[in-house]
Amino acid sequence: MLRMKVFYTIATFREWREGLRGSVGFAPTMGNLHDGHMACLEYARLSANHSVVSIFVNPTQFAPTDDFTKYPRTLDDDLRLLKKEGCSAVFVPSVEEMYPAGASTKVIAGSMANGLEGDFRPGHFDGVATVCLKLFQIVEPSMVAFGSKDLQQMRVIEQMIDDFNMPIHLDAIPTCREASGLALSSRNRYLTPDAKVQASQLYRGLQDTLQLVLDGTPPDEAEVTTTKLLEEHGWTVDYLAVRDGATLGQVTPASIAIAVLGAAKLNGVRLIDNITRIRG
């Protein structure tokens, strides 16, 4: 097996990248890697000649009140895992490397950023789009792997790729779940053991909502029914929304896929999840 390379600066990464023959598949991450990230790496590995993972906790996508400093940083474990899974190279820049003093140009995320997370995390998707554009410029991938758990993020990046005519294909990687149905997330580590058992209620709520809609309940009624149920179980629901899976707008007779997206807090831990079903 080839040795995995680890780069901490843009200049050294570029030097390596310029010497590469063949395509690069890329999975951007903020570290604290779990099976969901490994599935992204696997796709990148299988879709291209070389696989690159970035580990960068991006400050511009966190609000001042968010958990940027508390975000779990587990670099040694992450590197061990990536090496074991056969990653070609890891890019681990510092904040100063990505945002040197004076850097001020930003991407304003497109219409996919409106509503849902966009309402609860103003500016978040601008930060995500900005860092992804920078990473894509540095890594020069032909393929990028994004986890479907963050469906709206994935749509924002797809839209940016399209709007900016980038020669990049985005692959949507299915959400990895625990046996209970709980979607894997770095934030799950903040759940107490009891809350973790309860946390799969969000996934079941999404499933129930979808079933209600498929059985003919109007989407807004289904949303209210599930929201009430979750709240009765102690959740604070930010949104629970039935949407067109491609546009994230309202479902119309032309919608090919229906997505149910939810964000809710359990004991102060905010979880997001979604499910998508192709219409029969």
Ligand code: PAF
């Ligand atoms: O999903 C994430 O981990 C981050 O938002 C991303 C895409 C790596 C950008 O910082």
